[in-house]
Amino acid sequence: MSTFRQDVEAAIPALRRYARALTRDADAADDLVQDTLVRALRSEHLFHGGAIRSWLYTILTNLNRNRLRSLARRPTLIPIEDDDAPDAAGPEAGGRDIERALGLLVEEPRTALLLVVLEGLAYREVAEVQGVPIGTVMSRLARARAQIRSYLDGERPALRRIK
């Protein structure tokens, strides 16, 4: 097996983790990973060394953006009264809360946050993946953290999805 394939293979579990957190939907997540792998293998000849991991994250991030665009064409309406409050305490509560909080973020801040805190990428690498300067990554990160915090603190009205 070539080094390229070995490196791609080694990245699969982390790609699944990232995709799961991005989509919060196991099937959609694995679809993204599958599409990412298909593209990666097809583009092997275009890859001239460098950070395979960042490159895979870039592909997956872009595919997810396309996915969100196609979802956006068919908006789903979610009632905001009951379903929006953070859960009461309980063993599962923390997990559901963070999922919902992530769901409320705009895509770019969410992506930046997950790449940093879940995938452990350096700011510089996130900047490459998102194709923006480091300063932009930092402001996305700040925005994500502020929004999640205010959601978890129960300041719901301030948190209505801002595009």
Added chain:
Amino acid sequence: MIDRNSPVTEEELHVYVDGELPADRREALETWLADHPEDASRVAAWRAQVEAVRARFGSVVDEPVPDRLTLDRITRGRRSWGAVAAAAVLLAFIGGGVAGWMARGASAAAPNEMEIFATEAIGAHRLYIGEVRHPIEVKAEENHLLPWLSRRVGTTLRAPDLSTFDLKLLGGRLLPGINGPAALFMYESTNGERVTIYTTKINETRTSFRYKVSDNFGALNWSEGGYGWVVSGPDDKPRLKGIASTLYEQMENRAPARERTSADQLISRRGS
């Protein structure tokens, strides 16, 4: 480098939480936090977020990787799909009984839904056959075309072999349909003529063929087993009938020939 004693910025707090702060600044920052409870609680909240995200999603890496995501499978899938495409043995069928699928007339409630459905299919046909560079979303050669569309549309889809009509499968795309996702397959002849097959879920369980002309396009539609089908192309009824019949023959190839209603008979009986 940052001055050891300069005030701490919010940016630095993030850098600190993410472990990217240079060691020689860390101590100064920790002293700062001791004197600034507001910042300290921000840092604590952000750390709790990191923990929550990792607690929720971190274990995904320990799950076994599903078969469909192994590189061998992905590579093999591409090869075998290539072989299948080359052999052009592609059937379009929907699961469940297909015998007599065209033998019934439309129910009274059907026309509206079928009408909208057919109109949408023709709209999609007209829109995408005009695309020179991007007529389709996923090429026929890509192994995930059919699994993907099948899963989204909710039934096992295959693309029929229309080589006897000089039509080659270009690929397909996913579209919004009347009741959910719809799949569009596009075929092209050697002279560039394009024909599409459109399918999506439909409430009407079974209707026979209907022919509809819109501008210069013709569309043959029917439904069976909760799915509607539309074959659209240039307004050439005999040819579209032929294509639909072929589709029918390929769907029905397991049944004894005599027991079948021929598609041709059925179309003429409908008399459109």
